[in-house]
Amino acid sequence: MSWDPQQYSRFAGQRLRPALDLIARIPIEHPQTVADLGCGTGNVTRILRGRWRGARITGVDASPPMLAEARKVEADITWEQTELGAWNPAAKYDLVFSNAALHWLDDHPGLFVRLAANVTAGGALAVQMPRNFAAPSHTLMHDLASSPPWRDALGKLLRPLPVLEPAAYYGLLAPLARCLDIWETEYLQILEGENPVAEWTKGTWLAPLLAALAPGARAAFESEYRQRVAQAYPRQPDGKTLFPFRRLFIVALF
Numbered sequence: 001m002s003w004d005p006q007q008y009s010r011f012a013g014q015r016l017r018p019a020l021d022l023i024a025r026i027p028i029e030h031p032q033t034v035a036d037l038g039c040g041t042g043n044v045t046r047i048l049r050g051r052w053r054g055a056r057i058t059g060v061d062a063s064p065p066m067l068a069e070a071r072k073v074e075a076d077i078t079w080e081q082t083e084l085g086a087w088n089p090a091a092k093y094d095l096v097f098s099n100a101a102l103h104w105l106d107d108h109p110g111l112f113v114r115l116a117a118n119v120t121a122g123g124a125l126a127v128q129m130p131r132n133f134a135a136p137s138h139t140l141m142h143d144l145a146s147s148p149p150w151r152d153a154l155g156k157l158l159r160p161l162p163v164l165e166p167a168a169y170y171g172l173l174a175p176l177a178r179c180l181d182i183w184e185t186e187y188l189q190i191l192e193g194e195n196p197v198a199e200w201t202k203g204t205w206l207a208p209l210l211a212a213l214a215p216g217a218r219a220a221f222e223s224e225y226r227q228r229v230a231q232a233y234p235r236q237p238d239g240k241t242l243f244p245f246r247r248l249f250i251v252a253l254f
Helices: 005-024 043-051 064-071 108-117 136-145 151-157 166-173 196-202 207-211 215-232
Strands: 033-037 056-061 078-081 093-099 119-130 179-191 241-253
Touching: 005 043, 005 093, 005 119, 005 179, 005 241, 033 043, 043 056, 043 093, 056 064, 064 078, 108 119, 108 166, 136 151, 136 196, 136 215, 151 207, 166 179, 166 241, 179 196, 196 215, 196 241, 207 215
Parallel strands: 033 056, 033 093, 056 078, 093 119
Antiparallel strands: 119 241, 179 241
């Protein structure tokens, strides 16, 4: 599926904050090599470059439009187009970092063991993933896509719980890591604009569902979703919309 960098970037500030919170908790001082998995347009990759100026930084993403945007700004980073599920570097990295990307992949037990195997001794795996899939923003989408007339086209795309419970990641990584830090944060995002929660999901979880529909069906599905999500997240008296959003953080040292 082709991602829309402009739609994704509409809430750049809110999307950036969890990445900054994750970076602040990475305790390694001088990594020589850093991989940013699911780098998108490179906003966070450039922050990694600023934090560790002596490191060789590689941004990895599957989306050509996202990487095209990334290449416009920063030349001192290697940009690599690779499906994250097939990422198999020739050498290990001192820091394997991923912000808001790994929830798109299946088989997290196998995935996290593979990622850990690509970290050098003394290095770190640092991951942030959304874990907001039980919120109305996502359950309304799932319920609508599961109902006629949408389920024939969209049923195979539904992934209601793509991220495991925090304790599951402890069970996967504790036998491999010398130190492990896992936490969750629920951000109360204060959004502006017309139906901003629908605009938020249109840049992420809603996008592949819309892409799978013919134009007429796509418009009808989006219209119905927008009506439902606007009711679930009404505007406050000051015109703002409150969007609680839970995220999971993992920092494993090896």
